[in-house]
Amino acid sequence: MIGFVPAVGSGWSDLVKTGQDMRMRETIRQYVKQGPWKTAGFYDWMPEVPAAGSSDALRFFGTRRPYTARGGFLRPFHDFAGLWRDVNLLRPFTLLGAIPCITARVRYGTPYVLTIGADHVAVARQRGEGRQRWKWRLLQSVAVRLAAATIVRNPAHAEILRSRYPRANMVTIPNWVDTDLFSPMPGGPRSRSTVVLYVGRLTAEKGLIEAARLFRKLGYSFVCVGEGPGRRALDRQGAHAVGAVQWTALPDIYRSADVFLLPSQSEGHPKALSEAMACGVPCIVRAEVAQSLRLPAETVVRFNGSLAAALQVALEPAARRTIGTQAADYVLANWAKEKVLAEEIALCAGHSR
Numbered sequence: 001m002i003g004f005v006p007a008v009g010s011g012w013s014d015l016v017k018t019g020q021d022m023r024m025r026e027t028i029r030q031y032v033k034q035g036p037w038k039t040a041g042f043y044d045w046m047p048e049v050p051a052a053g054s055s056d057a058l059r060f061f062g063t064r065r066p067y068t069a070r071g072g073f074l075r076p077f078h079d080f081a082g083l084w085r086d087v088n089l090l091r092p093f094t095l096l097g098a099i100p101c102i103t104a105r106v107r108y109g110t111p112y113v114l115t116i117g118a119d120h121v122a123v124a125r126q127r128g129e130g131r132q133r134w135k136w137r138l139l140q141s142v143a144v145r146l147a148a149a150t151i152v153r154n155p156a157h158a159e160i161l162r163s164r165y166p167r168a169n170m171v172t173i174p175n176w177v178d179t180d181l182f183s184p185m186p187g188g189p190r191s192r193s194t195v196v197l198y199v200g201r202l203t204a205e206k207g208l209i210e211a212a213r214l215f216r217k218l219g220y221s222f223v224c225v226g227e228g229p230g231r232r233a234l235d236r237q238g239a240h241a242v243g244a245v246q247w248t249a250l251p252d253i254y255r256s257a258d259v260f261l262l263p264s265q266s267e268g269h270p271k272a273l274s275e276a277m278a279c280g281v282p283c284i285v286r287a288e289v290a291q292s293l294r295l296p297a298e299t300v301v302r303f304n305g306s307l308a309a310a311l312q313v314a315l316e317p318a319a320r321r322t323i324g325t326q327a328a329d330y331v332l333a334n335w336a337k338e339k340v341l342a343e344e345i346a347l348c349a350g351h352s353r
Helices: 012-017 021-034 073-087 100-107 120-126 129-148 155-164 206-219 229-237 247-255 273-280 285-293 306-315 317-334 339-353
Strands: 001-006 042-044 058-062 090-092 111-117 149-152 171-174 195-199 221-225 240-243 259-262 283-286 302-304
Touching: 001 021, 001 100, 012 021, 012 221, 012 306, 012 339, 021 042, 021 195, 073 100, 090 100, 090 247, 090 339, 100 129, 111 129, 120 129, 129 240, 149 155, 149 339, 155 171, 155 285, 195 206, 195 247, 195 273, 206 221, 206 306, 221 229, 221 247, 229 240, 259 273, 259 306, 273 283, 273 317, 283 285, 283 306, 285 302, 302 306, 306 317
Parallel strands: 001 042, 001 090, 042 058, 090 111, 111 149, 149 171, 195 221, 195 259, 221 240, 259 283, 283 302
Antiparallel strands: none
């Protein structure tokens, strides 16, 4: 069995709230289909069991009581210790998910393959959280060194980590995109007004408030899909914060937009950006983020200072068509589900016991 481990304190219900549960089910389904494991387990930090329940290929393991900060780190070991010992491979998808995997590795010798998406150290630095930055770096140091392998989604971040931990097994693999589901729509958006779209967490470091003020001034509609503490502030700036939606509903939302915006200064390998590109939507991205992802110049519109100038480029009809086509072709060639998951699953199978 392969065990999937979410971040400490979270569970399947969090995936449902963010609309990502179906995407996770597809990931797990492909692992069982392509890998050497007959079943997959999902270790939940909460006692609830998803409405869909367990099946032959996927089993859910919930703790007996809800997670609490005090003593909560050890609860999974109290509630289903044998599962941590007997599983063939653990698969934490976040750095926080690595915490119980570290314990399982030290106590039972259970191997794990870690995924690092966002650069939590960089995010803490942006927020001015010195203590949190130190904690993230310590956790990262231990988790990477004990992992059988670490999948890093962002190429530039992977280079930094390889130089910092030269003996660790570090592999760069992007997030996958279902290019059958996320694909361009002939004719483009049909809205009468200009629609700028953002999909992701609604937090201060994303730079959304400044963008909302600009779009309000220009008379553009700014649609924000996702949840987070910045939702009310965006509403006050005239943005349309619609909350989280199911993953399978996103393609139509992307295709309805004139432009997709990713204004944040630091990213891992953002799923929303890759999905918007796959739908042929012109994407505006900060230059440093585009560079960290090693994106070809013709696939996105980069900006450093003037977002208004980048919007002019992205909204020009000929540029829209060229950028959208090049972006969709790039995703199909490099980030398609079949290619990415085959590489990822083969790596994990090689470290399974």
